[in-house]
Amino acid sequence: MVATPIRQKYDIKDISLAPKGKQRIEWAAREMPVLKQIQERFAQEKPFAGIRLVACCHVTTETASLAIALKLGGADAVLIASNPLSTQDDVAACLVADYDIPVYAIKGEDNETYHRHVQTALDHKPNIIIDDGSDVVATLIKERQHQIADLIGTTEETTTGIVRLAAMLKDGVLTFPAMNVNDADTKHFFDNRYGTGQSTLDGIIRATNILLAGKVVVVAGYGWCGKGVAMRARGLGSNVIVTEINPVRAIEAAMDGFRVMPMAEAATQGDIFVTVTGNKHVIRAEHFEVMKDGAMVCNSGHFDIEIDLKSLGAKASEVKEVRNFTQKYTLPNGKSIVVLGEGRLINLAAAEGHPSAVMDMSFANQALACEYLVKNKGQLKPGIYNIPTELDQEIAALKLKAMGISIDTLTDEQNEYINSWTVGT
Structure with missing residues (x-):
């Protein structure tokens, strides 16, 4: 044995x-x-x-x-x-x-x-x-x-x-x-939307101490997490762009009042990028090439795969930590890309x-x-x-x-009406 x-x-x-x-x-x-x-x-x-x-x-x-x-x-x-x-x-x-x-x-x-x-x-x-x-x-x-x-x-x-x-x-x-x-309704409606929305921006602010008002924030993905991030960023005065692959979610984002476009286009406009897709390499080499000098990228989706940091690292002539959880990648053309939280979950890397x-x-x-x-x-x-x-x-x-909140309950008459096909309108 x-x-x-x-x-x-x-x-x-x-x-x-x-x-x-x-x-x-x-x-x-x-x-x-x-x-x-x-x-x-x-x-x-x-x-x-x-x-x-x-x-x-x-x-x-x-x-x-x-x-x-x-x-x-x-x-x-x-x-x-x-x-x-x-x-x-x-x-x-x-x-x-x-x-x-x-x-x-x-x-x-x-x-x-x-x-x-x-x-x-x-x-x-x-x-x-x-x-x-x-x-x-x-x-x-x-x-x-x-x-x-x-x-x-x-x-x-x-x-x-x-x-x-x-x-x-x-x-x-x-x-x-x-x-x-x-x-579960009591999970994704609240945790994903209100939890991720608030904690993601908390992580960005703790890592950078930047003012979000007036900044262009690009949110990649408009699932429940993306909705939360977009909503909270707008609440702090940001101009929010949403990128999506799902046409229904793209329509929803547009009707919620956000600009919607492909990442290739958004990459030229964003000041801060937040990935919340669960997929890999949502931001990659061709996007880094056209970003503004000093653009910030971070992830609040899954692990450290959503941002293609390997390709960014290969392009960079220098990588320097400028604050806790904040690294500046300097490119050969003199521009820089700032990566927050090593591309890992920014709400947990830099916040709580x-x-x-x-x-x-x-x-x-x-x-x-x-x-x-x-x-x-x-x-x-x-x-x-x-x-x-x-x-x-x-x-x-x-x-x-x-929370000290009470709600209504159905009367017997209402219960019968809503659960029966024999009661007419």
């Missing part, structure tokens, strides 16, 4: 940062009343007793509340970073020191370390995977087929991850259920991610999706499942209650 290797209990920057992390986690929790109620129920019911769980997430104060909820629910949980620049090191330290949750995440970790942490997480032999971009699930399928038998299912909360899961299902390699947290009030609903969805998988173990066929409507409605009702 081969002995199981002893796993390092954590890999973080500095455990002495824990007291600061605890303060910040508690501050964020003040605005997360829905998840707080779920934490309290989980602590009583222990729905994850005996369940090994891996969470690949941005290690932030908000994620900490989710991790704590899962631990209180009985989960044997491990947390890794989903992005090399998104980890808040004090939060990672607190989760290890105060909550005994193994964390493998360091802000600024290189790709080799990131992939090692993915492998470490899979060494945990998870029954449930909470994923962000489907990297852990993809690695499991490609490299650890023998562990799929242990898996009850996975949850995914990003558009990119859902696209990848759909491709896995089409190719016949998704042999277990996956919960589509991203498309989404406000906790909006993540309250997103992580409530994650927690309840995990519980749903456990409750329905063995009953769900391989595939991608939306969050049940009743859970979505429950989260919304809890959030309204916490």
Whole structure:
């Protein structure tokens, strides 16, 4: 019998940062009343007793509340970073020191370390995977087929991850259920739009301290994240241009009052570029060539692939860090392009991610999706499942209650009318 290797209990920057992390986690929790109620129920019911769980997430104060909820629910949980620049090191330290949750995440970790942490997480032999971009699930399928038998299912909360899961299902390699947290109404309507909108501009401002009023901001992609960024940029006085590949979304952007054009044209006009597409090389060599001197580019979509930094680096005669999370690439013609956050998620690289009030609903969805998988173990066929409507409605009702907002309910007469075909108009 081969002995199981002893796993390092954590890999973080500095455990002495824990007291600061605890303060910040508690501050964020003040605005997360829905998840707080779920934490309290989980602590009583222990729905994850005996369940090994891996969470690949941005290690932030908000994620900490989710991790704590899962631990209180009985989960044997491990947390890794989903992005090399998104980890808040004090939060990672607190989760290890105060909550005994193994964390493998360091802000600024290189790709080799990131992939090692993915492998470490899979060494945990998870029954449930909470994923962000489907990297852990993809690695499991490609490299650890023998562990799929242990898996009850996975949850995914990003558009990119859902696209990848759909491709896995089409190719016949998704042999277990996956919960589509991203498309829950209480996730994408709020997290993607209001969370990404505010936190992206927060990251840009923290990295640069520039005035957005009067600037031309180019938003690549008009999904829910792009809508949020465009809306908030306009609110700060920017002249917003939207680029799109989807004709319906392009019409929507135009009717929302934004200029719409191809990136090749927008590249000549923009002062600040924000990619929120989930695809690769949305801004590339031919765009850099025609940009204004000093144009700024950043990403709030997926990983560091949306901006083709390899081609920019190959063109540059000099790369210089001019501020934290701000690098100036000088081109042979004397012009410069400024890259924010190394092309990674600017809202997490230079700021603190989404406000906790909006993540309250997103992580409530994650927690309840995990519980749903456990409750329905063995009953769900391989595939991608939306969050049940009743859970979505429950989260919304809890959030309204916490906000002190009441709404109407149908009368018996109205209920009969709206659900019957026999009652005439």
